[in-house]
Amino acid sequence: MTRAASPLALALAGLVAGAALAGCGGGSGDADAPVTTGGTAATAPTAPTGEGSTAVPSGYPTAAAGLDLTAPGTALELGQDATVAWQPSQHLLGALDVSVTALHSTSFKQSFQGWQLDEATRATAPYFVTATVRNAGSTDLSGKQVPLYGTAASGALVEASSFATDFKPCGPSVLPTPFAPGARTKVCLVYLVPSGGHLDGITFRPTEDFDPITWSGEVTPLAPVRDGLPLAPARSGKASPSGKPSSSASPG
Numbered sequence: 001m002t003r004a005a006s007p008l009a010l011a012l013a014g015l016v017a018g019a020a021l022a023g024c025g026g027g028s029g030d031a032d033a034p035v036t037t038g039g040t041a042a043t044a045p046t047a048p049t050g051e052g053s054t055a056v057p058s059g060y061p062t063a064a065a066g067l068d069l070t071a072p073g074t075a076l077e078l079g080q081d082a083t084v085a086w087q088p089s090q091h092l093l094g095a096l097d098v099s100v101t102a103l104h105s106t107s108f109k110q111s112f113q114g115w116q117l118d119e120a121t122r123a124t125a126p127y128f129v130t131a132t133v134r135n136a137g138s139t140d141l142s143g144k145q146v147p148l149y150g151t152a153a154s155g156a157l158v159e160a161s162s163f164a165t166d167f168k169p170c171g172p173s174v175l176p177t178p179f180a181p182g183a184r185t186k187v188c189l190v191y192l193v194p195s196g197g198h199l200d201g202i203t204f205r206p207t208e209d210f211d212p213i214t215w216s217g218e219v220t221p222l223a224p225v226r227d228g229l230p231l232a233p234a235r236s237g238k239a240s241p242s243g244k245p246s247s248s249a250s251p252g
Contacts, residue, residue, distance in 0.1 A: 059210040060085050063093050067136065070213055078102065078217030083136055086206035088144045095137030098146060100202045100215035104128040106222040111169045124192035127199045128170040128222055129160075134184040135175075142177035147206045150191035151214070153198040157205075160189040 056065050059072045064085035076082060078100055085095045106126050108117060131148065135141055150158035160173060167173075170188040179185065193199050201216035 059207070061087050061093055064095060067095055072211035072213060074213045076100075076213065076215045078215055080215070082204065082213050084204050084206075084213065085137070086147060088141070092139055092141075093137065094139060094141045094144065095135070096141075096146065097134040097136045098131060098148075098204060099133075100129065100131045100148070102130045103199060103202070103217060103219040104130075104222040105199070105219050106169075110222065110224060121192065123196060124194055125196045125198070127191045127193065127219070129189045129191060129199075129202055131187050131189070131202075132184065133175065133187060135179055135181050138181050140181075141175050141179045143174050144179075145174045146187065147204060148189060149203050149205055149212075150193065151200045151203055152193045153200050154195070156194060156197065157203075158191050158193055158199070161192055163190075 056062055057069055057071050060069055067085060068083060069085055070082040074082065081097050081099045083095070083097050085093065087093050104127060106128055108115075108122060108126060111126065111128070127150065129148070129150070131146070133146060145160070145162075148160065150160070152158055162173070163171075167190065170190050173187055173189050175187070176183075176185055191199055199219060201214050203212035203214045205212040
């Protein structure tokens with residue numbers, strides 16, 4: 001039976017299926033390919049606050065001098081912090097403390113009820129990823145999306161999906177307004193891994209030539225929810241019909 005169209009279905013055009021990318025700079029020639037967040041680093045007029053003369057690791061904007069930045073190529077486990085800098089626009093330099101905290105597998109049946117999805121989208125494997133972010137610089141980063149990409153077992157690089165409306169099961173994906181220096185928030189990102197593939201981890205990669213910082217760890221199934229609360233697992237491993245909340249919080 002075909003599900004009747006809902007208001008969410010009308011926003012599906014704004015859902016960018018996280019596609020395999022040859023590199024963050026694009027160049028695939030596909031008119032429907034998602035636009036990469038970030039760009040080529042350029043000198044920014046406003047540098048983050050910081051003391052000392054800490055050398056800027058290769059790949060970061062030169063204006064990030066003074067910050068103790070995590071070295072490009074660093075491999076981290078879930079929950080570990082990285083201090084990074086990137087330029088979301090030509091005249092804006094951002095600096096963040098980022099920690100990817102959880103990788104969750106889910107399904108379209110569980111998390112996309114009410115959406116009309118084409119066959120190509122249904123052939124992907126959906127994942128929700130949560131991260132905590134603190135503004136470690138001196139500029140407001142309202143509404144920006146941190147350039148975090150998924151890495152698939154196939155070697156594909158997967159961009160986070162975007163939505164034309166709020167996606168309540170996993171969000172927000174962008175930094176709030178305002179997001180002033182010192183502010184902290186939680187984000188949730190949706191990745192659709194091509195060909196039903198497996199998500200291996202998450203990388204911070206603001207430009208194509210940046211040696212990415214990676215987070216990896218156990219991928220856990222997303223807890224089923226009812227009325228916005230996660231359900232406690234039954235002894236059999238299936239969701240409990242009682243709807244009793246568990247101690248863990250669902251992403252988003």
